[in-house]
Amino acid sequence: MTPRNIYIILITLLCLILLTSLASGADLLSQGLEAQKKGKNDQAVELLGKYLKDHPDAAPARRGLALALNALDRKAEALEEVNRGLAKHPQDPGLLLAQGSILAGLERRGEAIAAFSKVLAADPKNVEALKERGENLAQEGRFDEARKDYDQAAALAPKDPWIFFKRGMGYFCQGKYQEAVADFSTAIKLAPDSPLFYFGRGQIYLLHLDQKDKAVADFQEGCRLEHPLCCRELEKLGIQPIKK
Numbered sequence: 001m002t003p004r005n006i007y008i009i010l011i012t013l014l015c016l017i018l019l020t021s022l023a024s025g026a027d028l029l030s031q032g033l034e035a036q037k038k039g040k041n042d043q044a045v046e047l048l049g050k051y052l053k054d055h056p057d058a059a060p061a062r063r064g065l066a067l068a069l070n071a072l073d074r075k076a077e078a079l080e081e082v083n084r085g086l087a088k089h090p091q092d093p094g095l096l097l098a099q100g101s102i103l104a105g106l107e108r109r110g111e112a113i114a115a116f117s118k119v120l121a122a123d124p125k126n127v128e129a130l131k132e133r134g135e136n137l138a139q140e141g142r143f144d145e146a147r148k149d150y151d152q153a154a155a156l157a158p159k160d161p162w163i164f165f166k167r168g169m170g171y172f173c174q175g176k177y178q179e180a181v182a183d184f185s186t187a188i189k190l191a192p193d194s195p196l197f198y199f200g201r202g203q204i205y206l207l208h209l210d211q212k213d214k215a216v217a218d219f220q221e222g223c224r225l226e227h228p229l230c231c232r233e234l235e236k237l238g239i240q241p242i243k244k
Contacts, residue, residue, distance in 0.1 A: 029061055036064045036071075044068035059089045063098045070102050078102050093119045097128055100136075109136045127157045131166060138170040146170050161190035165197055172200070177208045195227030202233065212237075 032047030048065040052058065062085030069078035079102050085095045100115035116133035119126050134149030150167035157163060168183030184201040191197065202218030205211040216239060222230030223241040234241050 029055075029058070033060065033064045036068045039071070041068040041071045045072070056084075057088045059085050059092045059095055063092075063094045066095075066098050066102065070098075070105060075102060075106055079106070091118070091122060093123060093126065093129075097132070100129075100132055104132070104136055104139075109140055112136050113140075125156055127153050127160065127163075130156070131160075131163055134170070135166050138166075138173065143170055143174055159190055161187040161194065161197070164190070165200065168200065172204065177204050180204055181209070193225060195222040195225035195230060198222035198225070199227055199230050199233075202230065206233070 028051040036044035045068050048061050066078045066082035082099045096119045100112040103112035113136050116129045119129040130149045130153040134146040137146035153163045164183040164187040168180040171180035187197045198218040198221045202215040206215035219230045219233045
């Protein structure tokens with residue numbers, strides 16, 4: 001075998017090893033992100049942790065790991081992970097959104113608002129940032145600012161039921177019950193299989209608008225969709241749930 005042939009064989013082997021390594025890493029990343037999306041957070045932490053050992057600057061992996069840790073209520077670790085990612089990618093919108101969500105869960109709402117504001121400075125039409133900043137502004141009692149975010153989000157994504165539910169909660173906190181019911185009703189129209197929306201509207205009908213029949217109808221539908229709070233409200237009212 002000539003030196004040239006030996007060289008070609010060695011190069012081929014090295015390329016095969018490199019391709020195998022890359023494929024293995026890609027599998028870890030895709031499997032880890034898929035596990036996180038499906039709520040298999042322990043599995044996601046394991047897979048993405050392994051991937052990050054060889055690819056420490058990978059922003060999607062860092063974000064996925066942070067979200068998985070956050071879902072496991074390991075919030076301090078989650079914040080550490082997302083901050084590591086932002087040290088390398090300070091303007092990454094996915095990492096900033098994750099940071100804002102984690103900070104909100106820690107009730108560090110001012111910092112969460114700042115994180116979402118960074119996303120919106122670069123992308124004023126980012127619906128998730130508008131929606132989440134609006135919720136945190138409302139939690140801080142800054143309802144006028146929150147409503148502006150919700151209104152803009154609703155204009156950009158009129159088929160997202162959570163925008164209307166969150167805006168409705170803001171109205172509810174201000175004692176604007178008719179406006180809250182209108183937004184909850186829109187959320188129900190967009191997502192009729194979401195029992196939480198029925199519970200929210202039913203509570204307003206029962207406790208604030210003196211419309212018990214409408215409240216019972218909402219609790220019945222929510223209980224049919226297996227929402228335990230709706231079933232409990234029916235029990236408190238002495239009403240049997242309608243069987244499926």
